[in-house]
Amino acid sequence: MKSRTTWRWNPVRGEYESGDPPSLRGTAEISAIDAFSNKTMLLLGGTGFVGKVLLAMVLDRFPELKHLIVQVRRKKNMSGEQRFYSEVLQSPPLRGIVDQIGETVMRNKVQVVEGDLDQPLCGIPAEQLEQLKGKVDIVVNLAGVVDFDPPVNESVEPNVYGTRHIIELVKLLDARLVHVSTAYVAGKKNGRISEETPIEGYFPRRGEKSENPGERFSVDEELNWYEQFVKETRESRATNPRPVRERLREGGMQRADFWGWTNTYTYTKSMGEQLISATPDLTYAIIRPAIVESSLRFPFPGWNEGFTTSAPLVLMGGEGVKGWPVRKDGPLEIIPVDLVAAGILIVTAAVLCGKNKRVYHLASADENPIMLPRLVAFLGMNSRYKHKHKKSGNRLANIWKAYVETQVISVQSLQSRRARLHRGLDVIHAALTLGKTLFGPTRMGRYLKSLRDTRRQIRAQEITLDKFLPFMFHNSFIFETRNIRQAAGMLTDDDLKRVQWDPETIDWADYWVNIHTKGIEKWIRPGFTGPKK
Amino acid sequence: MNKAAFYDLDGTLLSCNLVQMQGYYARNHRSILKSAYQFSKVVLSVPLFFGLDLYSRATFNRFSFRAYRGMHRDRLIGLADDLFEVTLKPAIFRQAEALINTTKDLGYRNVLVTGTLDFQVRPIALHFGIDEVICNRLEFRNHIATGRVLSPLLAELQKERSIREYAAEQNIDLAESCAFSDSSADLPMLSAVGHPVATNPTRRLRRVAVERHWPILELRENTSNFPPFLSVAKVH
Numbered sequence: 001m002k003s004r005t006t007w008r009w010n011p012v013r014g015e016y017e018s019g020d021p022p023s024l025r026g027t028a029e030i031s032a033i034d035a036f037s038n039k040t041m042l043l044l045g046g047t048g049f050v051g052k053v054l055l056a057m058v059l060d061r062f063p064e065l066k067h068l069i070v071q072v073r074r075k076k077n078m079s080g081e082q083r084f085y086s087e088v089l090q091s092p093p094l095r096g097i098v099d100q101i102g103e104t105v106m107r108n109k110v111q112v113v114e115g116d117l118d119q120p121l122c123g124i125p126a127e128q129l130e131q132l133k134g135k136v137d138i139v140v141n142l143a144g145v146v147d148f149d150p151p152v153n154e155s156v157e158p159n160v161y162g163t164r165h166i167i168e169l170v171k172l173l174d175a176r177l178v179h180v181s182t183a184y185v186a187g188k189k190n191g192r193i194s195e196e197t198p199i200e201g202y203f204p205r206r207g208e209k210s211e212n213p214g215e216r217f218s219v220d221e222e223l224n225w226y227e228q229f230v231k232e233t234r235e236s237r238a239t240n241p242r243p244v245r246e247r248l249r250e251g252g253m254q255r256a257d258f259w260g261w262t263n264t265y266t267y268t269k270s271m272g273e274q275l276i277s278a279t280p281d282l283t284y285a286i287i288r289p290a291i292v293e294s295s296l297r298f299p300f301p302g303w304n305e306g307f308t309t310s311a312p313l314v315l316m317g318g319e320g321v322k323g324w325p326v327r328k329d330g331p332l333e334i335i336p337v338d339l340v341a342a343g344i345l346i347v348t349a350a351v352l353c354g355k356n357k358r359v360y361h362l363a364s365a366d367e368n369p370i371m372l373p374r375l376v377a378f379l380g381m382n383s384r385y386k387h388k389h390k391k392s393g394n395r396l397a398n399i400w401k402a403y404v405e406t407q408v409i410s411v412q413s414l415q416s417r418r419a420r421l422h423r424g425l426d427v428i429h430a431a432l433t434l435g436k437t438l439f440g441p442t443r444m445g446r447y448l449k450s451l452r453d454t455r456r457q458i459r460a461q462e463i464t465l466d467k468f469l470p471f472m473f474h475n476s477f478i479f480e481t482r483n484i485r486q487a488a489g490m491l492t493d494d495d496l497k498r499v500q501w502d503p504e505t506i507d508w509a510d511y512w513v514n515i516h517t518k519g520i521e522k523w524i525r526p527g528f529t530g531p532k533k
Numbered sequence: 534m535n536k537a538a539f540y541d542l543d544g545t546l547l548s549c550n551l552v553q554m555q556g557y558y559a560r561n562h563r564s565i566l567k568s569a570y571q572f573s574k575v576v577l578s579v580p581l582f583f584g585l586d587l588y589s590r591a592t593f594n595r596f597s598f599r600a601y602r603g604m605h606r607d608r609l610i611g612l613a614d615d616l617f618e619v620t621l622k623p624a625i626f627r628q629a630e631a632l633i634n635t636t637k638d639l640g641y642r643n644v645l646v647t648g649t650l651d652f653q654v655r656p657i658a659l660h661f662g663i664d665e666v667i668c669n670r671l672e673f674r675n676h677i678a679t680g681r682v683l684s685p686l687l688a689e690l691q692k693e694r695s696i697r698e699y700a701a702e703q704n705i706d707l708a709e710s711c712a713f714s715d716s717s718a719d720l721p722m723l724s725a726v727g728h729p730v731a732t733n734p735t736r737r738l739r740r741v742a743v744e745r746h747w748p749i750l751e752l753r754e755n756t757s758n759f760p761p762f763l764s765v766a767k768v769h
Binding site: 378509514518 | 611659
């Protein structure tokens with residue numbers, strides 16, 4: 001919604017300001033349009049949430065780009081090319097763009113190669129590699145597994161070995177690399193996170209009191225540990241009754257925790273970064289987005305398909321969860337997906353011009369923080385809205401969910417609340433079991449079943465909440481974003497009309513209520529039947 | 534040259550008023566006691582509102598927006614959805630959506646011109662798929678409403694001034710544009726465009742419309758009786 005007055009909202013000051021927005025001005029040190037013209041870009045991981053938006057944006061904003069090569073993994077009986085044309089191009093963010101530029105132009109410009117990160121050289125067939133050699137100017141890598149706590153092998157293979165394969169590929173093609181990682185590789189830290197911290201040998205615990213003297217982190221040693229661990233776990237299958245997957249999951253989390261990372265994902269992603277920075281003669285930039293959320297403007301407001309975003313929390317809030325363990329003074333580091341895509345394109349341009357830094361954080365709190373208690377209040381208002389008019393379900397529960405406000409609580413009180421709740425459920429369960437013996441299973445069975453369902457739901461909510469605790473309670477980050485601002489400032493004015501970096505203008509209240517929450521309801525809720533198991 | 538369709542909101546597309554909206558926010562404070570206090574304040578001031586409205590629309594608006602003083606902007610925006618669902622959506626006139634879609638199909642740029650506040654208009658604009666809104670906004674200091682409205686206050690003559698400014702800025706031909714309103718307070722705005730339509734008109738506006746041969750439209754009815762300049766163009 002555009003509003004036609006001279007007033008515009010200043011989200012930082014919390015006031016309307018008069019006057020038109022400051023026109024975007026760059027120093028024109030580099031030109032993204034020139035940087036992209038007649039260049040060939042190889043995109044890895046273009047099928048994901050960020051990937052699709054990036055694909056749409058580069059096609060829409062930079063028609064000067066000569067060739068775009070997209071690597072797509074084949075799925076069982078569907079070739080990469082089929083998958084690209086039937087799945088990716090038909091997805092909501094790309095459909096409009098494809099219609100706009102036309103199918104033939106699209107086919108001339110975009111080439112699909114099949115490949116798989118688990119294979120050397122990303123599994124791109126040899127004859128295609130020959131074709132590509134010397135032709136690709138830049139490789140943009142968005143591939144990776146974003147699950148927080150998968151079995152450790154499912155994270156290490158793509159995020160560490162996969163990165164190694166990408167480095168090989170980039171070297172072979174004699175190209176430059178833009179690698180997308182995550183801001184949370186910083187691990188369990190607090191306060192402002194610099195972009196200048198050395199990458200190689202980094203582990204979050206370094207320099208802290210808990211560090212043992214002489215302790216050092218090396219990817220090679222970690223991989224030795226990893227091979228050993230996986231081998232031992234698999235071999236002990238006969239003697240250990242617990243499922244191997246479960247033990248691999250736990251092992252990964254423990255190892256990550258040992259070094260000070262929040263989960264397996266950030267641990268393996270950091271190792272991937274370290275491999276890149278250790279490679280000699282490689283021109284690269286590492287992009288670290290924070291939590292990627294619904295799009296602000298492009299391709300349309302509210303597009304979302306990510307599950308490792310705040311979507312589960314928003315859905316839980318809508319279900320009527322009241323107590324939220326968050327930091328009162330902490331921001332949630334979120335960034336809309338279209339800003340991430342724009343950021344990647346800006347950095348790519350900088351890399352093509354040879355004027356890049358090593359690391360770019362893409363986050364919002366440095367310029368325009370959204371504090372967690374405000375988000376908790378929004379979750380409460382959303383629950384009010386949803387339950388006030390709900391006709392189904394328990395009426396009393398609906399009233400509770402509609403009229404009781406959400407609260408910011410501490411982890412201790414969360415634990416005691418949970419304990420109380422479970423004790424209460426135990427009592428009900430005992431009563432129902434007694435009833436079952438007295439009156440028979442036919443009359444009490446459905447109550448027991450609904451109790452079981454409720455418990456499962458509560459359990460799932462607890463697990464989701466626990467996963468997010470490091471980002472909401474245990475740690476409070478502000479990722480510095482000086483580098484991306486500097487990169488955007490180097491562009492020409494014409495570039496800035498196409499891609500811009502402006503998280504300082506986001507009106508968080510409007511974004512959260514009218515864009516993000518509605519986007520989640522529209523795009524995520526339908527595929528979400530009950531909390532994720 | 535572009536053309537636009539300017540819509541008034543209250544009474545034109547849906548039936549509601551500022552006091553109803555205020556009552557809603559007053560009822561939904563964080564604490565129940567405060568809700569009761571605020572709500573009774575709104576109820577008690579209803580006679581005053583009536584008097585003020587008769588005296589001057591602008592004074593009425595200014596006075597009524599003071600009720601939001603001290604509220605956090607997040608809450609005003611966050612509850613607007615609920616307000617829309619409860620109070621506003623059921624009050625939308627039957628043919629309103631059809632009319633908006635018709636003008637859109639005919640290449641008019643739909644613009645809402647209303648004295649309602651921006652956060653209340655937002656869900657309505659989203660519902661109708663209207664992109665552009667000219668409306669009032671509250672003044673905030675550090676996210677808290679001060680109870681004042683930012684100038685220019687959109688009421689009476691200011692509506693006409695605003696659409697003229699908008700037209701100049703967006704290269705819009707007012708003679709080709711249309712405007713819809715229910716109240717004689719919007720006569721200046723209606724007179725400014727080439728195709729004014731008295732929509733669910735009040736008695737005074739009806740009289741003026743008959744005098745000036747303006748089409749009269751009832752959106753409350755089941756069947757559409759859109760004025761000829763809309764239906765004729767549709768045939769082509």
